[in-house]
Amino acid sequence: MRPVHVAGIALALAVAALLVACAGGKAGGFNIPNVDVNQLVQNVKGLQAVSEPEEIEIGGGVTETLLGARPMENDIELQRYVNVVGLWVARQSERPNLPWHFAVNDSDYINAFATPGGNVIITKGMIRVLHNESELAGVIGHEVSHVVRKHHLNAIRKNAAFGLVMQGVQVTAQSGKSQELVNALVGPTKDLYARGLDKSDEFEADRMGVVIAARAGYDPWGLPSALQTLAGVNPDDNYVKLLFKTHPAPSARLEKLGIAMSTSFDSITGGSESNERFLRVTERIRTAPVK
Amino acid sequence: MKYATWLVLAPALLLMAGAALAETGYTLRVTDLKAKPFLDAETLAKLPEKAEVEIVLRQGPWMQVKTKDKQLGYVRMLQLRLGSATTAKDSGGWVSVLGTGPSSPRPTTTATVTTGVRGFSEEELKAAQPNKAEYEKMKGFAAAPDQAAAYAASSKLEARAVPYYGEDGKPLKDQGGKK
Numbered sequence: 095m096r097p098v099h100v101a102g103i104a105l106a107l108a109v110a111a112l113l114v115a116c117a118g119g120k121a122g123g124f125n126i127p128n129v130d131v132n133q134l135v136q137n138v139k140g141l142q143a144v145s146e147p148e149e150i151e152i153g154g155g156v157t158e159t160l161l162g163a164r165p166m167e168n169d170i171e172l173q174r175y176v177n178v179v180g181l182w183v184a185r186q187s188e189r190p191n192l193p194w195h196f197a198v199n200d201s202d203y204i205n206a207f208a209t210p211g212g213n214v215i216i217t218k219g220m221i222r223v224l225h226n227e228s229e230l231a232g233v234i235g236h237e238v239s240h241v242v243r244k245h246h247l248n249a250i251r252k253n254a255a256f257g258l259v260m261q262g263v264q265v266t267a268q269s270g271k272s273q274e275l276v277n278a279l280v281g282p283t284k285d286l287y288a289r290g291l292d293k294s295d296e297f298e299a300d301r302m303g304v305v306i307a308a309r310a311g312y313d314p315w316g317l318p319s320a321l322q323t324l325a326g327v328n329p330d331d332n333y334v335k336l337l338f339k340t341h342p343a344p345s346a347r348l349e350k351l352g353i354a355m356s357t358s359f360d361s362i363t364g365g366s367e368s369n370e371r372f373l374r375v376t377e378r379i380r381t382a383p384v385k
Numbered sequence: 386m387k388y389a390t391w392l393v394l395a396p397a398l399l400l401m402a403g404a405a406l407a408e409t410g411y412t413l414r415v416t417d418l419k420a421k422p423f424l425d426a427e428t429l430a431k432l433p434e435k436a437e438v439e440i441v442l443r444q445g446p447w448m449q450v451k452t453k454d455k456q457l458g459y460v461r462m463l464q465l466r467l468g469s470a471t472t473a474k475d476s477g478g479w480v481s482v483l484g485t486g487p488s489s490p491r492p493t494t495t496a497t498v499t500t501g502v503r504g505f506s507e508e509e510l511k512a513a514q515p516n517k518a519e520y521e522k523m524k525g526f527a528a529a530p531d532q533a534a535a536y537a538a539s540s541k542l543e544a545r546a547v548p549y550y551g552e553d554g555k556p557l558k559d560q561g562g563k564k
Contacts, residue, residue: 164512311542326467326480
């Protein structure tokens with residue numbers, strides 16, 4: 095965890111502890127009625143702070159726009175499959191209890207996206223180039239890591255329109271209608287997902303994704319193996335243009351992962367029992383000709 | 386079908402059939418070809434840089450490969466790049482984006498195929514309008530934790546403690562894994 099977060103949490107905890115101490119100080123004639131500790135903690139952390147329920151609301155709005163760019167692939171078995179595998183992987187992360195949702199969209203382009211609060215979209219084109227479930231688990235582990243580390247949420251917080259987003263969050267909380275929030279998120283979503291995260295966030299998600307997949311019982315070399323496939327794709331190909339624009343080059347990611355993984359993961363194996371199911375569920379996508 | 390048509394089609398069919406059988410790669414640098422997938426296994430040969438190999442199977446950090454002179458052995462995955470070393474500069478030799486799966490058609494080049502392709506380009510992203518119904522549908526597919534656990538059990542996937550590692554390859558002490 096980065097120092098800035100530690101400091102923020104420490105400060106919030108200190109304020110909370112102080113308030114609890116004060117509330118308990120009634121005997122001394124000191125009482126604070128109707129204090130919303132959560133609200134106060136949030137104010138201390140700054141107006142930009144986002145609670146988990148708010149993060150989930152924001153993530154929903156972001157996901158609506160990404161699904162607006164390309165809807166889900168019409169394949170019930172595949173959608174159920176990625177949700178089961180995805181949740182199993184996400185359960186091994188530091189945020190196991192988020193409402194995790196996974197989807198394969200019907201894009202032939204190779205990409206995968208995470209949005210705040212636990213949503214992951216993988217393109218059909220990505221599924222097509224994967225060889226086995228450990229590779230899928232590695233890709234999912236990478237996306238789950240973005241959510242765990244709140245990479246996208248923190249990037250959206252830096253957007254000039256974030257005030258409007260939080261206004262939308264308030265309206266949603268009061269009225270239950272999220273339209274204002276969703277509308278406020280359209281711009282920041284398009285900006286962020288066309289530009290990409292900081293490279294350091296991507297490298298971190300690679301290192302964490304490998305570990306999360308390994309914790310779930312998979313071959314930790316699934317993610318590097320998927321990246322190796324991408325490293326062999328012509329970067330001028332339209333199918334990978336957005337992915338390559340928004341991420342460090344696969345060869346650079348492999349080089350960094352190679353140093354981070356070294357031989358530490360050599361004795362960690364697994365995932366081979368699930369490959370038959372992966373091949374069966376994805377067969378239609380992998381064999382259907384692209385017109 | 387006329388003989389002349391076959392003359393035109395046959396090379397294309399052969400190309401596809403051949404391509405469906407093998408994935409190819411090449412060494413990024415001088416690399417040991419090992420007899421077994423272990424660092425201390427016997428070294429069968431030293432492959433030069435840009436040695437072309439056929440990928441036989443993936444095994445953790447190793448790939449079983451077959452060399453040009455039909456020698457079988459294991460090479461570290463990260464020492465290989467997929468595709469072909471000799472043609473990577475032009476349009477051929479790249480990995481196909483249309484699939485590398487075992488049963489995919491896997492053409493050897495990424496010949497421009499644009500008709501009917503469902504993109505997710507920057508332009509398509511910028512033109513997007515939120516789709517609430519689609520997100521509701523996505524949420525409808527959510528799995529329950531016990532479903533995920535049952536799937537894992539049926540696939541012999543066991544949760545295990547693995548620490549995170551830093552950029553330098555050292556385990557991070559404050560994040561020792563979940564269990």
